[in-house]
Amino acid sequence: MPDFATFSSLLRITAKYEMPTLRSQLLEVVRDAYPETFEKPTPSTPLGESIFPGPAPHPNEVLNLFVQQELKSALPIAYYMAARRGPKSLMGSHLPRNAMLAPKDLQSAITGLMALREVELNETHRIIFEPEGAPCSESNCPSRTPTGPTALKAYRKVFDHVVGSSRLGTKVLQVPEFYKGHGRDLRCVSSNICSSCAKRWEAGHAELRKKVWAALPNVFGLKG
DSSP states (O other): OOOHHHHHHHHHHHHHTTOHHHHHHHHHHHHHHSOSSOOOOOTTOOOGGGGSSSSOOOHHHHHHHHHHTTOGGGHHHHHHHHHTTOHHHHSOTTSOGGGOOOHHHHHHHHHHHHHHHHHHHHHHHHHHHSOOSSOOOOTTOGGGSTTSHHHHHHHHHHHHHHHGGGSSSOOTTSOOOSEEEETTEEEESSTTOOHHHHHHHHHHHHHHHHHHHHHHHHHTTOOO
16 A cells, blocks of 8 residues: 555546556545445444554545545545544644645534534444343342443443543544453443443444444435
């Protein structure tokens, strides 16, 4: 994979001089890093600008390139990667010249970001605070009494861990760490929450990612 500057030049050249074979090879890399359909990404799955070696380009630069080259299938994730950092990353005099978005693209990114933040906060709250099914059977797990003060305090800690750093941006497509490994045991980021509850939350968030992924074209105004 070439660095982003080389990649950009090659992509433009293959369009200008009609080089379909080379362009197809470049677009194959784009499809892997900016997939059109939901896959189950892990924390180690490279997405977005992280695929380019050397200094990573600003996500706005990638978005501008894809808009210019009309890479429609890659645009939903490109918009997400740009918007996820929040408004300060989307606009401002500190941005490189190639990272300045056109007014129309900026409006789409901001509108999409606001919609994603609302979905992320509301749905994550529902997944954690409104667990479905029978109460947890683990004797020491606060989820045995999901509306009790101990459970609510534990849930709040997990909620803040998952969305706390994304209040100005969003990480709704990022795989959250509801629990971490401690030796051979799996313990939730909030003490006493059992691994079964954490896994149930993980499954709920996987469904949320799938739902959000499918909605990205509408969220960023790319359909209709």
